[in-house]
Amino acid sequence: xxxxxxxxxxxxxxxxxxxxxxxxxxxxxxxxxxxxxxxxxxxxxxxxxxxxxxxxxxxxxxxxxxxxxxxxxxxxxxxxxxxxxxxxxxxxxxxxxxxxxxxxxxxxxxxxxxxxxxxxxxxxxxxxxxxxxxxxxxxxxxxxxxxxxxxxxxxxxxxxxxxxxxxxxxxxxxxxxxxxxxxxxxxxxxxxxxxxxxxxxxxxxxxxxxxxxxxxxxxxxxxxxxxxxxxxxxxxxxxxxxxxxxxxxxxxxxxxxxxxxxx
Numbered sequence: 396x397x398x399x400x401x402x403x404x405x406x407x408x409x410x411x412x413x414x415x416x417x418x419x420x421x422x423x424x425x426x427x428x429x430x431x432x433x434x435x436x437x438x439x440x441x442x443x444x445x446x447x448x449x450x451x452x453x454x455x456x457x458x459x460x461x462x463x464x465x466x467x468x469x470x471x472x473x474x475x476x477x478x479x480x481x482x483x484x485x486x487x488x489x490x491x492x493x494x495x496x497x498x499x500x501x502x503x504x505x506x507x508x509x510x511x512x513x514x515x516x517x518x519x520x521x522x523x524x525x526x527x528x529x530x531x532x533x534x535x536x537x538x539x540x541x542x543x544x545x546x547x548x549x550x551x552x553x554x555x556x557x558x559x560x561x562x563x564x565x566x567x568x569x570x571x572x573x574x575x576x577x578x579x580x581x582x583x584x585x586x587x588x589x590x591x592x593x594x595x596x597x598x599x600x601x602x603x604x605x606x607x608x609x610x611x612x613x614x615x616x617x618x619x620x621x622x623x624x625x626x627x628x629x630x631x632x633x634x635x636x637x638x639x640x641x642x643x644x645x646x647x648x649x650x651x652x653x654x655x656x657x658x
Contacts, residue, residue: 405511419482430498436486493526607634
């Protein structure tokens with residue numbers, strides 16, 4: 396919405412179109428005639444709009460898609476907010492929004508008045524530069540109005556750990572170690588690091604996955620396993636599934652992957 400406001404600031408009536416209510420669509424269409432990248436975005440948006448219209452006109456479309464299965468139908472499900480900003484949104488997901496805005500800035504005299512934001516010799520290039528960062532991201536999952544949590548999934552946590560970890564592991568995320576962690580004696584630090592990373596990945600996947608929602612979490616919660624043992628600090632979390640609530644507690648040593656000499 397902010398990008399659209401910048402694009403529409405003091406846009407020439409000739410560029411916006413006299414009779415078109417969607418001025419952003421008119422601008423992209425006009426720019427697409429001379430800019431190949433914008434032209435590709437126009438084709439992509441037209442395809443999306445046609446798919447959305449066909450989905451609306453299809454009777455009992457959702458039930459039919461459920462019966463067919465998600466693998467047989469590739470029709471995107473766009474929210475009203477996504478449809479409202481479909482032009483900027485599509486250019487952003489295709490990672491070309493910064494290039495299109497830069498093209499508009501370079502040819503601002505065709506589309507904007509002299510006092511427009513994009514016609515400014517400083518503000519125009521700054522806007523195009525600010526969009527380079529968002530266009531470099533992979534928008535594989537976009538939050539919707541009905542999302543239940545803001546925490547990353549287990550797969551994303553494991554992927555982050557592998558990116559920032561000192562030792563890269565080639566194991567599959569599905570091959571997780573057993574829950575019973577036993578003490579290991581090893582002379583090499585590399586094997587210990589791998590074991591710690593493996594334990595940490597397992598704990599991360601245990602506390603957040605696609606089947607349960609993490610409602611609450613608190614660190615350094617003391618638990619006393621037996622009367623003759625000292626209280627052990629750990630991570631307490633409350634999870635919600637389809638039919639139950641689950642309370643989990645994991646020792647900090649297992650969370651950090653530093654078991655030391657303890658069983």
